[in-house]
Amino acid sequence: MSTIELSSLAKTYGGTEIFRDLSLAIESGEFIVFVGPSGCGKSTLLRMIAGLEETSGGTIRIDGTDVTRAEPQARGLSMVFQSYALYPHMTVRENIAFALHNEKLSKDEIAARVAEAARALRIEDYLDRRPKALSGGQRQRVAIGRAIVRKPRAFLFDEPLSNLDAALRTDTRIEIAALHKQLGATMLYVTHDQVEAMTLADRIVVLNKGKIMQVGTPEELYSNPANAFVAQFLGNPGMNLVAARATETGDLQAGGAALRFSVPPPIGTARIGLRGEALRPCDPGTGRLAGTLAFQEYLGADLCLHVDLASGERVVVRTTGMRRHQEGAAISLDFSDADCTFFDADGNALIAGNAVTA
Ligand SMILES: Nc1ncnc2c1ncn2[C@@H]1O[C@H](COP(=O)(O)OP(=O)(O)OP(=O)(O)O)[C@@H](O)[C@H]1O
Ligand SMILES: [Mg+2]
Structure with missing residues (x-):
């Protein structure tokens, strides 16, 4: 278990700035999930921490030691990628043990570590198979096994499950959560998947254009987004944002209605x-808002109603999965004051007149 501290990290490729002044303190044993739009720098950040990518400025500390210029091997981190890249001619056992070939370990120690990892990942029955005789999920577990046997100070995962189909993703996600509990290891995990982010993370880091938009527990980010970007990025569908204007009485005009609070x-x-x-x-x-039902999406347990408000703005209503609305019909929507988040013109969340800072 290790702490990882990023201070004022910067990264430029040629003249292009990817990060400037990015700081984050990761506690020992924490499961940190990075999310953000494609191209925002998630993989670059993980590769910088791993030492696979040079850092243009700032420092990376692991357990208090500056490793910014240290070789990848010296950092004691294990990285698992989307593509598992196993050696096809080696058995699962050999693939996992191969990760240890640079470390001076006895045969017994290697065998013990492989057995321990195989037990943790429930791949003991496949140790003598070659990768081509495994499913995608099993192959990814072998890749994770390679990471585990090195007993790293922290694990770095870059979209490890995105090559798997939906059912395998769920299974493997639950295994990764169990593994985190069992090993108590610090884990940094990049994903595009909302469910993975919400279920695995102790804290989620939302990145946009190389900047941290907010860091917090899944509950904090979902219920109290610091800004409109986080509000819309997290959740499926994202938070509805409706333009509002204060009236002379201090109430709000929004969605084509006068709203009192x-x-x-x-x-x-x-x-x-x-x-x-x-x-x-x-x-x-x-209800407090009036609109027309444009269309509905039946999702089984949920029904999403796409409603055009009187102002012309579209909102998505999530309700239980009973198909009981008519498309094109007038619809009224109600909500509680307590469920509203207010944003200023710059997109920062406001509480009692004060901007919330990330
Ligand atoms: N070797 C490179 N040279 C120049 N630019 C690069 C290089 N590698 C990445 N970039 C740029 O850096 C930015 C961040 O890339 P990165 O791969 O970190 O994004 P990402 O958040 O992981 O995206 P995705 O979700 O698509 O995997 C992108 O704009 C990308 O084009
Ligand atoms: Mg990436």
């Missing part, structure tokens, strides 16, 4: 954020 909304509110599940369809004329 029991506690006045923060000064400077330019948008109201409402999660899909915070919007409740109700009898026409009885």
Whole structure:
């Protein structure tokens, strides 16, 4: 278990700046998940921490030691990639043991470590097979096994499950969560998958254009996004944002309706954020917002209603999966004051008139 501290990290490729002044302190044993749009620098950051990519500025410390210029091997980290890249001519056992060939270990020690990793990953029955006789999920577990036997100070995962089909992803995700509990190791994990981020992370780091937009527990980020980017990036669908304008009475004009609040909304509110599940369809004329049902998506347990408000803005309402609305019909939506997040014109969340900082 190790701490990892990133201080004012910078990275440029040629003249292109990927990161400037990125800082983050990762606690020992923490499971940190990085999310963000494609190209925002997630893989680059992981590769910089691993030592596979040069750092243009700032420092990387592992357990307090500056490793910014250290060779990858000297950092004691293990990285697992999307492509598992196993040696096809070697058995699973040989593939896993191969990761130890540079370390001066006895045969017994190597065998013990391979057995321990195989037990943890439940691949004991496949140790004598070659990779081509394994499923994708089993191959990725072998790749994780290679990482485990090195007893790294921390694990770095770059979208390890994205080559797997949905069912295998779920199984392997649960195994990675169990592995984290069992090893208590520090894990840094990049994913595009909302469910992986929400379920695996102690803390999620949302990146955009090389900047940290917010760091926090899944609950914090989902319920109290610091800004409109995080509000819309996390959650499927993302948070609905509706343009708002304060009226002379201190109420808000939004979505084509005059909205009254029991506690006045923060000064400077330019948008109201409402999660899909915070919007409740109700009898026409009885809710706080009025609109027309453009279309609905039946998802089994959930039903998503795409509603065009009187203002012309589209919101997505998440309700239970009973198909009982008519497309094209007028629909009324209600919500509670407590479920509103308020954002200023720059997209920063506001609480009682104060900007929340990430
Ligand atoms: N070797 C390189 N030379 C120049 N630019 C690069 C190089 N590697 C990456 N980049 C650029 O750096 C930026 C960040 O890339 P990176 O691969 O870290 O993104 P990412 O967040 O992992 O994206 P994805 O989600 O698609 O994997 C991108 O704009 C990319 O084009
Ligand atoms: Mg990437």
